[in-house]
Structures are given as structure tokens and as C-alpha cells.
Amino acid sequence: MITKIFKKNLPGPAKIINGSTIASKILEEYKYKINKLIQDSGTRPGLGIIQIGDRHDSNIYIQKKLQASCKIGVDAFLFKYDKNISKNQVLDKIIELNNDPKINGIITQLPLEISNRFDYTDLTNLVVPEKDVDCLSSSCYNNLCNHKFLENFVPCAANACLKILESINCSIAGKRVVILGSSKLVGLPLKHLMEFKKADTFLCDKTTKDLKFLCQTADILIVAIGCSQFINADYIKPGAVVIDVGINYDETNRKVTGDVHFEQALQKASYITPVPGGVGPVTVSMLMMNTYKAALKHHRNKISHG
Template sequence: MFGPVMSSSVALSLRCAASGCQGIRRSIATVISGNKTSKLVRNRLKEEVDKMTSQFSGFRPGLVVLQVGDRDDSNLYISSKLRAAAEIGIDAKHVRLPNTATEDEVLRSIMSINENPSVHGLIVQLPLDSVNHIDSELITNSVSPEKDVDGLSCINAGKLSRGDLSNCFIPCTPNGCMELIRQTGVSVAGKHAVVIGRSKIVGAPMHDLLLWNHATVTTCHSKTPDLPGQVGRADILVVGAGRAEMVRGDWLKDGAVVIDCGINHVPDETKAGGKRVVGDVHYASANQRAGFITPVPGGVGPMTVAMLMENTVQSAQRFLLRR
């Protein structure tokens, strides 16, 4: 989609990787910046929204973020989504239900938004923060597949698993990971990819996305024996395990592309809050062995929000084609 966001100093590494030459490698990995790449995505989307607005008499893509309760972490994530939408020109609204909301009340809100033609994207902020029992699976599957810009419904997940990539919404974090992999200039086709984690939000769709981009994919999880051995075979490694700094640098294949989806808080007395954010990969050691690596923060996180905006604009474009 875009040219690589990296210095020209990596050209030799790319040529070496493409030709399979041995004995030449960088001592420090090239950092794949999610901040820079997400800015490119947002700039492109703003141009597309401006074009829609001029061609269709002020039309704007519409996004609703539905929240149950008032979790501080959810509020932070929602704020970043609303800021990104405003920057691009998406008409984004935040609908908050109290933590006393029942499952039926949440479903009624979703049905109302599903029927609103001015809304092209609907996401339900997870986890649901309700004092009542609410089936999250039921809630996410109640979002209209045409507006499911999180890509979490069974219909969109099923299409992705069958390789129908052009006719579904791809979950935002895996989609962002793929864009970061593209930034390296390394072709996914024919590579051995390893995914650590099998969640519905990251691991499982990441497996499908890599597979349908023609990688040979191994998914690892808590029951996988010899995890270091599996990681050592990976040309491309995507980690979404939720365990701080679990993957060590000496596990990696020399020159591997390493995408770290982890967000973990660990004690650090040097920080004002007494904690710092780290990924699922031990960055200091992995940086000495990988060819390319995403930082935490500033890697996958910004891309997740950018891909949500991408899906929303795509949904609005599909809506205009159906009119």
C-alpha cells in the first residue's frame, strides 16, 4: 500500500534476504514505526474522505463506539479512536450505556444503530463493564456484518478464514500487523510465519491473514511444546500472548521480522507512575537478532486505530456503491 518507512541503509539487508545470501546481517534490527506508518494511513484516508465529501454533497462516513460502563482503560482507547476519526473527517459518536445496562438494553442499542443509515461502522468497546451478565459473543454477533468494522462477528471471521478477504472486514490489529510487515519490503509469500496466541481478536485472524497471503503458518499457544524451537523457525513472528517479555532474543532466527502486539505493565521505579509498558518480546535482546522489529509502545498500537479508520472509510465506500 505504501513504500517502506525506513532508511535506505536497510537496502543491503533486503537484497540479502531476497537472494538468500549468508554471512551478512545487521547487528541492530530496523525499527518498524507504527507511528509513522499510521500517519501515512490517516493522511490517505483523509484524502479519500475529502473526495467523498466533495462528490456526494457533504457525505461523511459515520462511526459509533458503543460502551457499557466507564472503565478508565476503555475511556483512553475510545478517546484515541475519536481523535483519529475527527482528524480524518469521520463523523464519530460515543454512545455510553451505564454499567447497570442489561443484555436486552445493549442489544436494543445495537439494533437501533444497525438501522441508522448515517452510521457505517459500529464497534462495541470490550470488555463490557456491566454488573449484569452479558454474553459478549452474542453482542458482537449482533452488530450488522456490513457495519462490523472491528471484524469480530462470526460472519466476517468466517469469510476471513475462507480467504474471502475482499468481502469482509479484517480485525484491526492483525490488519495493522500486515501493514507493518509490508513496510519492511519482505514478501510474506513463501515465508514461514509463526503466530504466538490464538485469541479471536489477534492470534486466530492473524493466522488466517498470513495464510491467505501465502505464508506457511504455525500457531503456537500455551500447550505448544518447545516454543523456542518453533520461534527459531520463523521468518516472520507475530506475538500476541499477553506475557511480558516472554520471547527472548536468542529464540529468534537471524534477520526475522518481529511484530510485537503485547501491551504489559511492569514495575519500574524510575517512572512517575512506578510502571512502564513493555511488549511480549524482550526488546533489548531481540533487537540484536531480528532484521526488523516493532517497538512497544509506538508499534502495533497506532496501527490498530488506523485500521479501524480504514475499515470505517471502506464501509462508507461500500454504502455509496449500494445506493
């Protein structure tokens, strides 16, 4: 009897959100739009990717970005440097890409393998705002903090979380959103986006006091801390929407896991994103969207300036 009542209170099993399907649809949409832009302008959108070092995970993500670009008609160029490259050489490359009309978007794949030889923000800040498709420069980030979304791009991984919520018709206004991990790529921008959408937003990390209790209050729990299966059933409010942005590589059994213990969360949440096949592919599709938007803007400016 007791187990019956207990089971009644559990909403699980949760619906699994298929990020690959969401991403495929978005890529189809932009493939179509890019085709039209190519017909109108005679040029393809161009994306420059800067990589320093040879991290295994970065290699995989960059491969995904190159594949998506190829699939939808974006010309992507990878500039891969040895980890001992001088700062000035990379700065020069960014200046060159800033001035190259074939390049519409520039990203520096983080983390850079520069072991504190210099400050990576000197690189990300050099990217001109109209090509900053990752929104990593401080000027773009400041715009985001001031809710000036029209002036620049929305960071890809944070935008992917919004797209995923949209795909399940999850309203955000008035909801309690708890975001774990305050990185520049995900947590920080997402906090501002959620506040803009009138969510009751908490940004925290592993060191936050009463973290478990705070997570238990979340209608929407977004986890991006890079700590394999850190979030177990105890952290999840029954019926919550759980978005797992974490990707952790286990070198020994070569498996990829998220920051959420998937099987446990499945029994408690109403919706959950898997890893792999969740936020990752949608993030890549958002980069393609931003690159298209940059190219479209470039084309329109060219027309209006003769």
C-alpha cells in the same frame, strides 16, 4: 576471537519500524479520500463505539480512535455504559445503530466489563456485516476463514501486521510465520490471512509444547499474548522480523511494555516494532480505513438503488 565470530553471526541491531509514521501516512490518505466522499455525498462517515465499563486501557484506545476520527473527518460516537447495564439495552442500541444511516461502522470495544453476566458474542454477532468494521461477528469471521476477503472487512490489528510487513517490503509467501496468541482480534484472523498469502503458518500460545523451538524457526514472529516481555532473545531466530502486538500496562511505574523484551530482540532481529509506537497506531488507522470503505459502499449502494 570467539566473540568476534559470535558477533559476526548476529545481524543486530535491528531496524526499528515506526508504526506512528506508517499510521500518519495512512491517515493522510484517508483524510483526502473522506474529503472527496463528503463532497460527493454530502455526508461524513460515521463510527459508533460501544464500551461497557471503565477499563483504563480501553479508555486510552478509544481516545486514540476518537482522535484519529476527528483528524480525518469521521464522525465518531461513543456509547459508554455502566458495567451493570442489561444485555437488552445494549442489544437495542446495536439494532438502533444497525438501522441508523449516519452510522457506517460499529465496534464493541473488547474486553467488555460484563464479568460473564452474558455472552459478548451475542452483541458482536448482532452487528450487520456491512457495518462490522472489526470483523468480529461470526458471519464475517467465517468469510475470512473461507478466504472471502472481498465480502467483508479485514480485522484491524491483523491487517496492521500485514501493513507493517508491507512497509518493509517483507515477502510472506513461503516464509515461516509463527503467531503467538489465538485471540479473535489478532491471532485467529491473522493465521487465515497468512495462510491465504501462502505462508507456512503456525498459530500457538504460551501452553504450546516446544514453543521456544518453534519460535526459533520463525522468519516472521508475531506476538499477541498480553504477557509483558515474555519473548526474550532465546526465542528469536537471527535476522527474524519481530512484530509485537502486546500492550501491557504496568500500574506501579505507569509504563507500557510489549510482549517482547525489546532490548534483547533488538540485538537479534532484523526488524522490530516497538511498544508504544508500533502496531497500535497502525491498528487505529486500519479502523479508519474500514470505516471509510463502509461509508463509500453505503454511498454507492444509495446511488445504484436510486
